Amino acid sequence: MxxxxxxxxxxxxxxxxxxxxxxxxxxxxxxxxxxxxxxxxxxxxxxxxxxxxxxxxxxxxxxxxxxxxxxxxxxxxxxxxxxxxxxxxEKYVVENPFALVTIPKAEKRLPNFFYEDELQILFRTCETDTPLGERNKALLEFLYGTGIRVSECCQIRLKDLDFYLSTVLVHGKGQKERYVPFGSFAKDSLEKYINNGRKKLLEGKERIEALFVNHRGGPLTTRGVREILNKMIEKSALDSRIHPHKLRHSFATHLLNKGADLRSVQELLGHSFLSSTQVYTHVTNEHLRKTYMSHHPRA
CATH class of the missing domain: 1.10.150.130 (Tyrosine recombinase, N-terminal domain)
Structure with a gap:
């Protein structure tokens, strides 16, 4: 053996x-x-x-x-x-002893997301009069505007952006690629950061392909993104905790609340299975229920 x-x-x-x-x-x-x-x-x-x-x-x-x-x-x-x-x-064993072991069902937790007015507060706290401020605003707009994972965001290169079509080529899990659109707010912030803030952060340093760079001119890491977002929350005085995925959850929830179909949201998020996207329908259904209970005279 x-x-x-x-x-x-x-x-x-x-x-x-x-x-x-x-x-x-x-x-x-x-x-x-x-x-x-x-x-x-x-x-x-x-x-x-x-x-x-x-x-x-x-x-x-x-x-x-x-x-x-x-x-x-x-x-x-x-x-x-x-x-x-x-x-x-590979014929090293003749049976799988774990094949019939019942996997305990994980607790179902609804995705945590920002309400739209909370995001407005967060956007307003971004200071854009410094190179790092321009980067942070662009990062926030880009994460919320595309719904991509933070790991995917850190892999985005300048050449992956198409400003004419307002799309970005995203390198997802399992080497899967997809194109994701972004809106005018993200586009404006990205252009300002690329043409000004990013150039200043890279002054006197080796040119790199990464879209988002740190204060030393190197590629921004997932840990760096978390630190940036945490500082934004502290400045905003929002009574809320943030994690990078919360912006992704907000992206999906807000799209569904506004009437987007589930298949389109699945494609935008890069989910292999529709069941992964369906969790957001529970969030939107709960939102509808609370709205009904708060406003219907016979609720």
Missing amino acids: ANVNVLLNLFIEYLQMEKNYSQYTIVHYQHDIREFFLFMAEQAINDVETVQYSDARLYLTKLYDKKLSRKTVAKKISTLRSFYKFLLR
């Missing part, structure tokens, strides 16, 4: 080459599988082939004993199911 680390390396190679998973995802897969290897050692299980359904159930119980959230447990079990599915395909 092959060494467990050899099998893990083969699986990681498969995720990289065939599935095109990001390095971030792969690191989490490795961590979850190595955790299971430790469990195997504790149970004196010598190789992956001898793991049985009862062992998988025991591992599930031990994950619950650690007081992990149901979502975290579900992800770990899903990782191991995928690992064994790969081993089964």
Whole structure:
């Protein structure tokens, strides 16, 4: 029987080459599988082939004993199911012990979003009299105006923008590409930042392709975006917490509230499955319910 680390390396190679998973995802897969290897050692299980359904159930119980959230447990079990599915395909095992393990349902949380008046306050707090201020305003307008993920935003290059058509080429998950339109507010802020603020931030530094740059002239990172947005919230005095995805949630929710169809929103967000987009219908339905209860005389 092959060494467990050899099998893990083969699986990681498969995720990289065939599935095109990001390095971030792969690191989490490795961590979850190595955790299971430790469990195997504790149970004196010598190789992956001898793991049985009862062992998988025991591992599930031990994950619950650690007081992990149901979502975290579900992800770990899903990782191991995928690992064994790969081993089964490559004929290293004859059955998948995790195939019948019931994954606990994750708690359904409605996406958190900004109301339109809250966003107006946030936009007004942007100071545009400095290069960094111009960048921050453009960043905020661009994230809300396109609904793209922050990781996607940080990969946008100048050449990905088409100001004539007001579209941007987005490099999404799994090396999927899509074109996303942006509106006049985002366009104006982007043009001002590119023609002025960005040039000043890059003065005396090596030219780079990234659209958004930091104060040192390097590409802006996802962590940098979070810090910028947090500072904006502090300045605005809004009684609200912000995370980059909240702007994406706001983008989708506001489109649906204004009558956009679900399929179009799915395409704009880059969701592979409509079920991922349907969560926003719950938000808009709840918004409609609250509006009804607040205004209907017989509510």
